[in-house]
Amino acid sequence: MMINGIDPVLSALRGLSCPAPAGLSAKVFTRWVATPSPLGELYVAFTGTGVQFVRTAESVDGDPAAFAEAYRRRFARPLRTADRAPAGLLPALRGRRGTGLLLDLSALSDFERDVLAATRGIPAGETRPYGWVAREAGRPRAAHAVGSVLARNPVPLLVPCHRVVRADGRLGEYLFGPAHKEKLLRGEDANLDDVLAYARQGMHYLGSDTTGVVCFPTCHQARRITPSHRHGFRTLADAAAAGYRPCRVCRPAVDAA
DNA sequence: GGCTTGACCGCCA
DNA sequence: TTGGCGGCCAAGC
CATH class of the missing domain: 3.40.10.10 (DNA Methylphosphotriester Repair Domain)
Incomplete structure (x- = not known):
């Protein structure tokens, strides 16, 4: 029933509204930014703990909605645009070490975290075989499994999985394609x-x-x-x-x- | 819990 | 030199 053009239910609901509790937004949403990178524009999602998910704009057809959907499928949370990038992101993308950039890898298994930690230790301009990463991660015979983990690397570029190559000297595969792997390595003067x-x-x-x-x-x-x-x-x-x-x-x- | 799927490795013809 | 193949191992159904 309408009174003077105002729905009484809506009117009553307005009276019930109150400010959201501090910190609620951060609990519900993960924030994201777009930022330049050696592979063009990059979409970066981050929680209060650290960077959680990274994809090139190219890999999601330049569509932030597709990035948000990929994030939601994997982490079951919605994204909201952030005002600014997390501290240390830009220098980390330029290849600098010790930028203080934090990663949020809490959704991963122990093995996945160990693989990413080992991979993060490969210096710019250098490469290591999959078997080396497996050994550093404490599973010397799990080279194939290392490839499976890196194929799903949630934070490429920040964890430099492009520096992991085949034991026979070939570059092997890459999340964004072998051509991008080679481009990144040449950019680091490997x-x-x-x-x-x-x-x-x-x-x-x-x-x-x-x-x-x-x-x-x-x-x-x-x-x-x-x-x-x-x-x-x-x-x-x-x-x-x-x-x-x-x-x-x-x-x-x-x-x- | 078993089966399938890989960004691998190394032997062998 | 190259490709096939069995082995391997963790993750996802």
Whole structure:
């Protein structure tokens, strides 16, 4: 029934309205921002704990609604636009370490968190094989499972899964496609062409005969080896047989000690 | 709880 | 040199 054009029920409900409790919005919504990145515009969702979900605009057809839907399917929460990006996001996307940027990985399994933690430890411009990540995550034979985890990496770029490559020297797959993986690595000045040339010669490790240390070819220690003192090895066993020990920086294998 | 699915690895022909 | 294949392991149905 209408009285003077005002629905009495609506009128009564208006009288019941009150301000939302402080912090309610943060409990209901996750916030998101768009930000530039080496792969073009990036959509970044973050909670009060840290960044939780990242996708390139390209991967969701430049549609924030598609990003929100992908987020909702995975985390069962709605998104709301944020006023500003979380602290440390922009420098982290420029490849700087120690920016203080926090990640919210609370929705992941222990294995997934261990894999992402190991991957986060790979320096810019360097690569590590899937088997290396598996070993660092405490599951030495779970290389394939590492690939499965990284295929679902909720925070690509921030956890640099583009630095995880196949043991045979090829780059392998990537969430946003192999071309983007290569682009990111070249942008970090990784010596991809050298590594591929070594791999074609069956050399997956490089040692220095002055230090007796053997490294992954992208390790910054390996890149400093003077060519005349550089030796390639197909396996770590070959290197060990020649008297070389694994590099303590890139850790191509666990030291026996 | 069993089956299927992978951004893998390494052997072998 | 390359591709096939069995093994492996965690996640998702």
